[in-house]
Amino acid sequence: MSMGILFVxxxxxxxxxxxxxxxxxxxxxxxxxxxxxRGIFASVAFGILYFGYxxxxxxxxxxxxxxxxxxQLFLSIALSVFNIFGLLFFLxxxxxxxxxxxxxxxxxxxxxxLTAVFIVGEIWQMQYLYAFIxxxxxxxxxxxxxxxxxxxKEQKRGVLFGLAASFFWGSSYALYxxxxxxxxxxLGFSFIVETTAMLxxxxxxxxEGMLGQLFKYTKKIxxxxxxxxxxxxxxxxxxxxxxxxxxxxxxxxILIISSQLLSVVMGxxxxxxxxxxxxxxxxxxxxxxxxxxxxxxxxxxxxIKKLIQ
Numbered sequence: 001m002s003m004g005i006l007f008v009x010x011x012x013x014x015x016x017x018x019x020x021x022x023x024x025x026x027x028x029x030x031x032x033x034x035x036x037x038r039g040i041f042a043s044v045a046f047g048i049l050y051f052g053y054x055x056x057x058x059x060x061x062x063x064x065x066x067x068x069x070x071x072q073l074f075l076s077i078a079l080s081v082f083n084i085f086g087l088l089f090f091l092x093x094x095x096x097x098x099x100x101x102x103x104x105x106x107x108x109x110x111x112x113x114l115t116a117v118f119i120v121g122e123i124w125q126m127q128y129l130y131a132f133i134x135x136x137x138x139x140x141x142x143x144x145x146x147x148x149x150x151x152x153k154e155q156k157r158g159v160l161f162g163l164a165a166s167f168f169w170g171s172s173y174a175l176y177x178x179x180x181x182x183x184x185x186x187l188g189f190s191f192i193v194e195t196t197a198m199l200x201x202x203x204x205x206x207x208e209g210m211l212g213q214l215f216k217y218t219k220k221i222x223x224x225x226x227x228x229x230x231x232x233x234x235x236x237x238x239x240x241x242x243x244x245x246x247x248x249x250x251x252x253x254i255l256i257i258s259s260q261l262l263s264v265v266m267g268x269x270x271x272x273x274x275x276x277x278x279x280x281x282x283x284x285x286x287x288x289x290x291x292x293x294x295x296x297x298x299x300x301x302x303x304i305k306k307l308i309q
Contacts, residue, residue: 004246005255007239012259014236021229029225031091032204033217039198041230042237046191054187062242064185067192076179076189079172080196086169087197088204093161097154104142104282105162109135109253111170116249120177127292128250134289135257141282174249176241186241194233254293257286 054063067073086106093102109132116122179189205211243252 004243004252007243007246008252008255011236011240011243012256014232014239015256016259018229018232018236021225021232029217029222030208030210030213031095032201032208032210033214034201034226034229035087035091036198036201036205036214037217037222037226038229038233039194039201041226042194042233043191043198045230045234046187046194046238050187050191059187061245062185062187064181064188065183067184067188072179072183073192076183076192077196079175079179080193081200082168083172083193084168084197084200086165086167086172089161089164089168093158093165097158097161101155101158102162102165104139105159106165106169107139107257107259108163108166109170109250109257111167112174112253113250115171115174116177116253120174120249122248122250124250128254131254131289131293134285134292135254138282138285138289139257141278141285170253173253177244177249180241180244186238186244190234190238190241193237251293255290257289 049059050063050067053059054066090102090106093106113128113132117124176189179192180186183189184192205214240252240256247255
């Protein structure tokens with residue numbers, strides 16, 4: 001379990017930086033173009049790892065079956081597209097509303113838990129309930145305080161886009177259990193996801209008539225941006241996918257809320273906003289939820305009894 005937690009923490013750290021970095025990108029580069037170029041880097045990187053090194057001893061446990069054209073491949077692509085809508089709503093959200101609203105709302109795990117329990121068939125445990133309540137309270141405190149600083153219109157936009165991202169991300173992340181642990185493994189599925197995301201970005205570019213602008217955003221500063229986002233995506237995405245082999249879906253998705261600690265703090269620091277008292281309480285709740293789900297419930301009860309005595 002400790003290895004799984006380590007991989008989640010690596011992924012959460014990368015996603016936290018990426019969430020804030022996307023805000024910077026969308027201020028100067030259309031998000032469709034950012035998705036496409038970032039996707040090129042990620043899909044090429046995963047392609048090299050998969051097709052060139054999947055037989056290496058280091059990647060033995062990261063590959064279950066070779067990629068083949070069958071129903072599972074098409075289901076994996078469909079799941080990837082479903083997940084990409086989460087990113088699409090998230091990017092639209094941070095363009096139209098503050099990061100302090102969109103990020104916490106998009107991180108709500110209601111849809112993940114419902115999908116994990118009723119579709120994937122995971123067993124609900126009491127420590128999940130405590131962690132879910134604490135993390136939700138923490139996220140709401142972050143949102144409620146951030147909501148005071150913006151107009152009602154911006155609040156509604158932020159909540160709606162955040163909830164849409166939460167639905168598509170949360171549901172699909174729970175369903176990732178099938179392609180990662182039963183069909184392809186973390187490496188093969190990562191390649192599918194990022195190749196699909198790259199092609200999806202290209203479709204958006206064609207839809208918006210932005211094909212002629214592609215070369216406009218290939219200067220050195222733009223390429224550096226794509227590489228940074230690509231590296232964060234490759235490392236973070238692969239780390240999270242690997243964690244599915246060690247931890248239940250609900251544990252992974254509750255732990256990954258820890259990324260909001262860094263996302264929100266960095267968002268306020270970079271965009272000249274400041275954490276208020278309620279937001280500090282919210283961050284503490286999230287940290288406690290992390291501890292609750294990371295430590296076996298029985299062991300936690302023993303520790304509490306010792307402290308009381």
